[in-house]
Amino acid sequence: MRVIVAGAGIGGLALALSLHEAGIEAVVCEQAASIRELGVGINLLPHSVRELDALDLLPALEAAAIATEALIYHSKRGQRIWAEPRGRAAGYGWPQLSIHRGRLQAILRDAVAARLGAEAVRCGLQLVEATQDARGVTAHLVRRDADGAHVELRGDVLVGADGIHSTVRRQLVPGEGPPRWSGMMMWRGVVEAAPFLGGRTMIMAGHIDQKAVVYPISEEVRRRGRSLINWVMEIRLGDGSTPPPRREDWSRTGRHTDVLRHFADWRFDWLDIPALIAATPEFYEYPMVDRDPLPRWSWGRITLLGDAAHPMYPIGSNGASQAILDGRALARCLVEHADPVRALRFYEAERLPPTTQVVLANRLMGPELVMQLVEERAPGGFSDLAAVISEDELRRYADRYKRLAGFAVDELRRPAPAAAGVY
Numbered sequence: 491m492r493v494i495v496a497g498a499g500i501g502g503l504a505l506a507l508s509l510h511e512a513g514i515e516a517v518v519c520e521q522a523a524s525i526r527e528l529g530v531g532i533n534l535l536p537h538s539v540r541e542l543d544a545l546d547l548l549p550a551l552e553a554a555a556i557a558t559e560a561l562i563y564h565s566k567r568g569q570r571i572w573a574e575p576r577g578r579a580a581g582y583g584w585p586q587l588s589i590h591r592g593r594l595q596a597i598l599r600d601a602v603a604a605r606l607g608a609e610a611v612r613c614g615l616q617l618v619e620a621t622q623d624a625r626g627v628t629a630h631l632v633r634r635d636a637d638g639a640h641v642e643l644r645g646d647v648l649v650g651a652d653g654i655h656s657t658v659r660r661q662l663v664p665g666e667g668p669p670r671w672s673g674m675m676m677w678r679g680v681v682e683a684a685p686f687l688g689g690r691t692m693i694m695a696g697h698i699d700q701k702a703v704v705y706p707i708s709e710e711v712r713r714r715g716r717s718l719i720n721w722v723m724e725i726r727l728g729d730g731s732t733p734p735p736r737r738e739d740w741s742r743t744g745r746h747t748d749v750l751r752h753f754a755d756w757r758f759d760w761l762d763i764p765a766l767i768a769a770t771p772e773f774y775e776y777p778m779v780d781r782d783p784l785p786r787w788s789w790g791r792i793t794l795l796g797d798a799a800h801p802m803y804p805i806g807s808n809g810a811s812q813a814i815l816d817g818r819a820l821a822r823c824l825v826e827h828a829d830p831v832r833a834l835r836f837y838e839a840e841r842l843p844p845t846t847q848v849v850l851a852n853r854l855m856g857p858e859l860v861m862q863l864v865e866e867r868a869p870g871g872f873s874d875l876a877a878v879i880s881e882d883e884l885r886r887y888a889d890r891y892k893r894l895a896g897f898a899v900d901e902l903r904r905p906a907p908a909a910a911g912v913y
Contacts (some may be wrong), residue, residue: 491514491515491646491647491824491830492514492515492516492517492644492646492647493505493509493514493515493516493517493645493646493647493648493649493650493824494516494517494519494627494629494643494645494647494648494649495516495517495518495519495649495651496519496617496620496629496648496649496650496651496652496656496657497518497519497520497650497651497652497653497796497798498519498520498522498595498596498599498613498655498656498811499595499651499652499653499796499797500532500591500594500609500796500814501543501596501651501795501796501797501810501813501814501816501817502518502520502649502651502652502795502796502811502817503518503598503599503601503602503611504541504542504545504598504813504814504817504818505649505651505817505820505821506518506606506610506611507545507547507598507602507605507606507817507895508545508817508818508820508821508822509599509642509824510536510543510602510605510606510822511544511545511821512684512822512824512825513533513825514821514824515827516606516610516755517609517612517643517645517698518602518610518612519608519612519615519617519629519631519643520611520612520613520614520615521613521614521615521616521617521634521652521865522613522614523613523614523634523635524613524803525595525599525611525613526592526823527590527592527593527595527596527837528591528592529590529591529592529595529658529767530590530591530678530679530680530720530722530773530774531588531589531590531591531707531720532586532588532589532590532591532594532807532809532810533586533588533681533692533694533705533810533811534551534555534586534587534588534589534594534807534810534811534814535581535586535807535808535811535895535897535899536577536583536584536585536586536809536897536898536902537583537584537811537815537884537901537902538811538812538814538866539551539584539586539587539905540583540902541814541815541818541906542814543584543906544818544905544906545601546903547597547598547601547732548584549587550601551594551596551597552585552587552709553709554589554590554591554593554594554597554708554709554710555587555588555589555594555708555709555711556587556588556689556690556705556706556707556708556709556712557577557578557585557586557587557690557705557709558576558577558585558586558588558690558691558692558705558772559572559575559576559578559579559688559690559691560573560575560576560687560688560690560691560692561573561574561576561577561691561692561693561694562687562691562692562693562694563693563694563695563860563861563874564694564695564696564758564811565695565696565697565864565865565868565871565872566606566691566695566696566697566700566865567871568695568758568759568760568761569871569872569875569882570669570758570875570882571586571861571864571866571875572860572881572888574835574888576692580899581899582899582902583700583902583903583905584882584902586807587620587706588705588706588707589708590680590707590708590718590719591810593668594810599611602843603724607831609735609749613631614629614633614635615632615634615641615658616631616632616634616635616655616657617629617630617631617652617658618630618631618632618655619661620648620650620658620661620792622648622790622791622792623895625789626644626645627644627646627647627648627726627790627792628642628644628645629642629643629644629645629648631643631683636819639665646791646830647791647792647793647824647830647834648791648792648793648834649651649792649793649794649820650662650792650793650794650795650799651794651795651796651797651798651816651817652779652798653797653798653801653859654669654779654797654801655669655796656797656798658792658794659794659798659799660796662789662792663784664855665798666679666781669733669779669780669781669801669870670730670780670781670782670802671728671730671733671734671777671778671779672730672737672777672778672779672780672853673726673727673728673729673730673731673778674724674725674777674778675724675725675726675727675728675734675735675775675776675777675778676723676724676728676750676772676775676776676778676804677722677723677724677744677749677767677773677774677776678721678722678723678773678776679720679721679744679770679772679773679774679777680707680718680719680720680721680722680770680773681718681721681765681769681770681771682711682716682717682718682719683716683717683719683766683769684716684717685706685712685715685716685717686704686717686760686761687760687761689706689712689717690712691705691706692704693705693761694858694861695756695758695763695861696724696861696865697861697862697864697865698726698838698855698861698862698865699725699726700706700724700725700726700752701722701723701858701861702721702722702723702724702753702756702763703721703722703724704719704720704721704722704761704763704766705719705720705800706718706719706720707719707720707910708876714780720765721731721763721766721767721770722804722812723753723763723767724778725749725751725752728782734777734779742775742776743772743773743774743775744773744774744775745775746767746768748775749767749773750764750767750768751784753767758897759903778803778804778896779801779803779880780801780802780803780849780852781800781852782847783800783801783842783845783849783850784799784842786838786842787834787837787838787841787842788831788834788835788837788838789832790834791831791834792834792835793820793834793838795813795816795817795820796809796812796813796816796817797813798810799816799840799841799842800812800846800848800849800850801843801849802845802848802852803852803853803857804847805852805855805856805857805858806848806851806852806856806857806858806895807889808848808856808895811895811897812845812848812895815841815896816841816845818906819837819841820834820837820841823837823840824837844895844896845896846893847894848894848895850895851891851895852904857887857888857891859887859889860879860883860884860887860888863874863879864878864879867879868877
């Protein structure tokens with residue numbers, strides 16, 4: 491069996507490694523000329539780290555990433571609302587890892603090259619169309635170089651892991667239109683600075699219309715006594731009823747004045763947010779978007795994965811984690827069901843319902859809803875948090891989201907199963 495993967499992002503590369511583990515041939519096509527270490531920070535939750543551990547990637551990941559030990563929610567005034575341990579500190583058998591997206595992608599890329607061979611990832615090839623017949627699927631691609639030659643690849647299955655602007659999804663779901671804007675604009679940056687709150691803490695502050703997310707992402711920098719800090723600032727610019735003012739594009743640089751005017755007074759005893767923003771030479775602007783959940787992902791021998799299947803708001807640290815879970819499930823289904831069409835139906839049945847729940851929960855702020863409740867009940871701040879919201883209520887929101895997203899502690903007791911089998 492041969493699987494063609496469109497897109498060499500985190501989901502596509504993790505899928506290729508899972509397919510290789512299962513004895514299934516994989517070839518990954520990427521439209522970029524090369525895979526470079528670009529982007530900002532992301533989080534990997536314990537359920538996805540468990541899957542990467544099954545692929546023997548944990549040592550490399552732990553050497554690069556911060557093993558996050560705590561998550562703390564604050565009000566817009568920096569008052570603590572809720573703190574909870576994370577990763578191994580919370581009793582999981584696997585850490586929660588905060589890492590630079592480009593560094594994670596490089597670790598996956600290098601593992602693919604070492605295990606599948608240098609030709610397993612073919613850069614500079616843009617997918618134009620996928621066609622299928624009773625015997626297989628054909629990827630029609632164009633070289634993104636001077637000659638622009640057309641290339642065809644033949645396989646048994648094609649997986650669209652090509653992101654929120656997926657060519658595969660656009661072919662399968664014509665007329666869907668652009669992504670759905672939340673009305674929020676995000677600015678995301680990375681800068682080296684002094685550690686805060688012990689150097690392994692992730693913080694969120696604010697409410698539904700104005701929020702800051704800050705966390706360290708490099709174990710290598712931490713060992714030097716510093717922190718490589720990822721920050722995200724969010725401001726509501728609309729109600730989501732109109733298209734965003736600018737198309738989402740990770741290469742669009744932001745302007746300090748646009749961000750600082752909203753966060754100029756967010757100086758807390760434990761972190762000076764405007765100073766962090768001002769110290770970042772270059773950062774990126776991005777409208778917060780997702781897409782409505784689809785009723786299906788698979789059409790015959792073609793299916794979707796990751797952001798192509800279920801793009802979601804970056805709430806609850808779930809985007810990359812869910813893409814990794816998709817890839818592991820897909821590889822396992824291809825092993826368990828010899829008929830590729832049947833295998834894709836089982837993959838869809840396993841992964842579409844839970845990811846749909848996460849997409850919809852993230853639209854309602856997911857576990858971050860507690861910050862909004864405090865803002866509504868005590869907009870001027872509080873002297874006694876218990877008079878505003880009880881610890882039971884705080885814990886209930888946190889636990890409910892973990893269970894919905896598949897990383898409740900009691901559900902992660904054993905190592906992930908291998909996708910065994912040879913074709």
